[in-house]
Amino acid sequence: MRLRLTPREDSFYELFSDSANNLVTASRLLSELISDDSEREAIAEKLRVCEHVGDEHTHVIMRRLNETFITPFDREDIYRLAGTLDDVMDAMEAAADLVVLYQIKQLPRDVVQQVAVLERAAEITAEAMPRLRSMRDLTEYWIEINRLENQADQIYRRLLAHLFSGEYDSLSVLKLKDVIEQLEEAADAFERVANTIESIAVKES
Template sequence: MKLRLFPQEPIGLNLLSQMAHQIALGTGTFSEILGAPASEHSRLVEDMHDHEAKSAELHFALLTHMRTSFLNPLPREDMYALSRYLNEAMGKLDAAADLVLLYKLERPPKRAAEQLEIISRQAELTVDAMRQLNNLDDLEDYWIEVLRLTKRAERTHRVWVADMLKDMKSAQYARNRDVADQLVEVTKDMRRIATQVGSIIVKES
């Protein structure tokens, strides 16, 4: 069955897609942080704060749009949930970068790069998915792939924690564990977005 919602006002979907794009940009900035000397961290974290601020701006723009628009391509509660999860994911990515700066982590573990790769892929898939929410064909593949990526991220997190327990002293472990926990929470927020999309697919089928 071909699934189609009412696409009269795609502005909300464009805003959601832009929010996902901020997460993709944020992963790029975080990757720069991992490869940069500590002297560059402050500047790059400010760039991350800019991504977070833009995400919040888009979130509030979407809320305003939903309040003032008569027709929306999705039920308001679904659009709000998607926007909130996207904004929370960006906030946690920003927090992880902030912790690298505050804790003066000069060489974050390589597992951080693996998590960023997963988040980046989740974000890329989500950018496209948000644009297609008024035509739900093929979005089931998006839902399943993001869930698969989140399982991979959780496995990476467990291995990362085990490695840190083995190789680090307690204070160093605590600082790096905070960053690891923030990054895996980003992947879980991306899973929440995909699960919300799955719920929309089921309701509209």
């Protein structure tokens, strides 16, 4: 019996790693998209593919979760972890999509910084995933995610103030605010991923 359960347990770790690596790919595409205004449609299309891959991961995790009697950690935690990873992807894809849909030519300069923070958050999340197995050395990851979330928050607030500084007409404010809010939502979702992982780790300790 144990023999049959072990490979299933393992597959959760791998699926979460795949999901997080997919976020790294997506965050890099997002970074390209905002710095290059000639290839936006093509890059947004690639991000859409990433999002479908992510949906597929989530779907497999949920299916496996429902089929597996014994799971490596709490069912609700697996459910939450898959859900929050999915939230990050959705927010990043939505931001890219809106840039194209609204035909935004010029993004405020701080958006580059906002996306750089997401890229870094994706990288350290992907690096942390394999450590779920041993539940060791996760403290640095939480500290860094928290630092990044605070940084994202400051950039976001600065961007909001900038939008209303008088430089933009109200339709531009509406468009840019939508994009910036999706990027902030992605940063928040990265923090929820970290909180879920912390909650798992505490139970295991």
